[in-house]
Amino acid sequence: MIEPRFQAVAEQLHAAGLRTTRQRLILAEILFGQGDRHVTAESLFNEAAERGARLSLATVYNCLHQFTAAGLLRMVTVDGGKGYFDTNLAPHHHFYYEKTGELRDIPEAEVAVARLPEAPDGARIARVDVVVRLHD
Structure with a gap:
């Protein structure tokens, strides 16, 4: 059973064809619960840690790339390899x-x-x- 606070993002993930893992739910709530924003994997990792989520940086990267492939995020690359993930599609x-x-x-x-x-x-x-x- 999905906690009520995760229901909206769980539906969003399901509609995008993604399974609703605990990690995806946590990151999706942070990403999509605050309006349009730009994050790096590192900034999202730090934000999740500040909220008490225990995730690895590799998990955050994987989820961001999965969200991008599913059409939930757009990647913006600046300065060579520095990538931002944009919730504004x-x-x-x-x-x-x-x-x-x-x-x-x-x-x-x-x-x-x-x-x-x-x-x-x-x-x-x-x-x-x-x-x-x-x-x-």
Whole structure:
């Protein structure tokens, strides 16, 4: 039986085709219970630990990638390998504050991409991500 506080996220996971494990429920509640946000695996791991959840960092990474593959999150990569997970699935772009590592949404209508190259044979453009880097 699923605790009442997890019912909404359990339904969300089930609708995405994911089993409702304890780890997924805990992380989904943290991710999706606070409106749109950007997290790294490390920040989510720390937030879960602050709430008393005993999870490994590897489990957090695995769940984030499973949520992304299931269409519940969108991954935004900045600075090579630094990845953020975004709960806002609507088309939009990002400001990236280089000093603090903060990521903020930019509404899609505020960015105009004048021209894109043709996709290579056998491929199609899935989306365009614009990251506007900011510093003081």
